[in-house]
Amino acid sequence: MTATSPISPARIDASCRLPLFTLFGGAALWLVLSSVFGIAASLTFHKPTLFADCAIFTYGRAYPAWANLLIYGFAIPSGLGVGLWLLARLGRAEVAKPFLIALGAKFWHIGVLVGVIGILSGDTSGYEWFELPRYAAVILFLSFLLMAIWIFVTYSRRSVTELYPSQWFALAALFWLPWILSTAILLLQVYPVRGVAQVAIAWWFAGNLLNVWLTLAGLAVTLYLLPKLTERPLQSYYLALFVFWTLLVFGAWTGIPFSSPLPAWMSMLSSVATGLVIVPVLALISIVQATTRGARVACGGGPLCYTKFGAWMLLVVTILAALAVCPKVARVTDFTWFAQGQNALRIYGFFAMTMFGAIYHILPRVSGVTLSPSRVKLHFWLAMPGALLLALPLLGGGILQGLKLANADVTFLETVKAAMMPFRLSTLGETLIALGALVFLLNILGTIVSYYRAIAKTAYAEATALQPAEVKS
Amino acid sequence: MKSSSLVFLAAFVALSASWAGFVLAPQLQLGRAVQTKTIPAGDTYPLARPGLAQQGAEVYRSLGCVYCHSQQVGQQGTRVDVVLLNAGTNADNTLSAIAKVRPDLGKPETFIGLPKTITTVENVTAASSLVKAINDNGGKVEVNIVATGPDIERGWGRRRTVAQDYVFDHVVQPGTRRAGPDLSNVGARFPEIQWQYEHLYAPQVKVTGSTMPPYRFLFEQRRIGKVPSPEALQLTGELAPPPGYEIVPTDKARALVAYLLSLRADAPLFEAPMTPPPSAAPAAPATNSVAAK
DSSP states (O other): OOTTSOOOHHHHHHHHHHHHHHHHHHHHHHHHHHHHHHHHHHHTTTOGGGGTTOSTTSHHHHHHHHHHIIIIIIIHHHHHHHHHHHHHHHHTOOOSOHHHHHHHHHHHHHHHHHHHHHHHTTOOOOSTTOOOOHHHHHHHHHHHHHHHHHHHHHHHTOSOOSOOHHHHHHHHHHHHHHHHHHHHIIIIIISOOOTTHHHHHHHHHHHIIIIIIHHHHHHHHHHHHHHHHHTOOOSOHHHHHHHHHHHHHHHTTOOOOSSOSSOHHHHHHHHHHHHHTHHHHHHHHHHHHHHHTTOOOOOTTSHHHHHHHHHHHHHHHHHHHHHHTSHHHHHHHTBSTHHHHHHHIIIIIIIIHHHHHHHHHHHHHHHOOOOOHHHHHHHHHHHHHHHHHHHHHHHHHHHHHHHHHTOTTSOHHHHHHHTHHHHHHHHHHHHHHHHHHHHHHHHHHHHHHHHHHHHHHHHHHHHHHHHHHHHHO | OOSHHHHHHHHHHHHHHHHIIIIIHHHHHHTTOOOEEOTTTOOEEOOOOOHHHHHHHHHHHHTTGGGTOOOOOOOOEEEEEEEEEEOOSOHHHHHHHHHHHOGGGOSGGGGTTSSEEEEEESSHHHHHHHHHHHHHTTOEEEEEEEEESHHHHTTSOSSOOOGGGGTTOSSOOOOSBOSSOOOTTHHHHOOOHHHHHHHHHOHHHHSTTOOOOOOGGGEEEEEOOSSOOTTOOOOOGGGSOOTTEEEEEOHHHHHHHHHHHHOOOOOOOSSSOOOOOOOSSOOSSSSSSOOOO
16 A cells, blocks of 8 residues: 555545444444433332342432443443544544454444443442443453544554644543543452542542543543534644643543542542633533534434434533532432432533434444434434433432532431432433434434445346356357 | 644643542542541541441442442531530639630620630630630630531531541442432431432432432342341332232442441541531441441
């Protein structure tokens, strides 16, 4: 292959097909399952006796199943798939060993399955956002390495040497995950540290996963898709560099809650860092505004809608997180549903929406199958209100609960009841998300099926076309 | 940034700094914590949980109790209560001595209904001149350090939870949400085994309006043997087993309850000072060990 003839985008897309089908297909399936567990978990608060005889769906198992399927089942595979495509496209290089990446993705999905079965049967590790049992976590780590190595090789085969900001974010994400995952596996599960040092590591891991990794993977998409879809240049490269550096430097220190049994310096440091993450996110919003200003592209429920909505939700959740670490606010919001509302907003509002946008942009290119815009739009109008309807009641309910928790004259049961109506409302949001996830799954499966059907048709046509010739000879 | 090495350098610098801060540093600061002595009693703290309670900790983890129950009591500060036990043989002298240092207390009402808390100050030093005035005149006074904050006032604990409380726990689960009450001291607050069983089986029967899901799969219904099991749950109404049957806890429920009863983190420590309430007898060994039952 000579450097003088650049590889056509169509060839690059074709080389991404197999890994992306595997990653996205599995991600969509896990997202649907995750929301089923989310609904089951939330139903316990409608009727506590619902799963009295059913250990699998008891809240303490359904909830971590929801969280782990969402993060390890949906978020990481979709982020990896999108990252792979971005690195291949931006570097103008065909994917190295697509088969091995797809194999890694299959192992990853098996790891998730094993992990969730472990959680449901009571083998949870007990660390929030890292409940996967050790055997599952090791499978995930190894399959991640398999994928990451070949994604990196793909990147290093690039024919365009100049790096675009999305590439920084994707590469940093590729570097970040194995580090935090190996730390968590080694120091929490293989050679566990003692006492509260466990808690510090678990929170460090969760903070880096949710606040840094998801943001890195999401912003790689935002910085690529916004200029692309609005057909305007990125405003600006240096601002993106600023976002990158500040996000890494501040984001890495987030995750330790204000109320914790750890030494006070840790919560203080983490609170300050959480507040400072506003800086990169404000810079990001100014990029979004400057880039899309004056663009005459209607978003119409397509990828642009998803991306813009995601970026704004990142701003909202970052501001909320910064407020929630102020000591006066933290005394109210800590230990309430408020944190859960933030997580919902971050994962469903920002990350998932951004990924949906990217996947709807990428899939038609990779498969050659056109997605019906109305079904993409339908998903948007289920996922967007769903995320808000899940997050806002939890945030509001958390504040109501917290105000009562902070007042010792109010009985504890009343503090729980204060959040009950908003919490029950959030079940509706989770249901909308589940319906949206179902549409997403159908969209992806539809694309994959039509692609293989088209291939089969061509093959069949070729085979049948040959026959008369054979008869003649 | 034109080269990928700069990207990796940025990521490396940022992540290794936070790794050193939040993974390595706490390990150096707290990772080798060992047992300590309570203050002022000098008992060893904490004690390891007995075997059944340790198995119960596994059940606690496997059922995901942590998603609703925290195990960390918060505290906003301390206050110091000055409790006057008796005024001494010459009450008038004591009163005038008190009036010199605290004119507002120099009234005969101060001596009515002893022993009582005559004043609350910010710290022990602020009480010292008052204590000296009373002691010099033969009066008896006690200075009690009391933790404050909503969690303490709710009775969830006598002091905040500190790193020392978790030294023997594996999979430390301080929790981040309170859909249910804090459990740091549940062993001291609800020490009845049978109450715990029945609460797990049917929370709403024990706490009206409770939102806790029942854990009936931790119990089994079986035919009553020669003698009814002493552990059988006393259930009435629609929850009662059919005649001739009884509902008894499984091993998991027994372990879980043993663990819950072992939850007790209220020994006074250097980093979390407080005055323990006067104990009638040298009670159960200090904290985080199974309650004597």
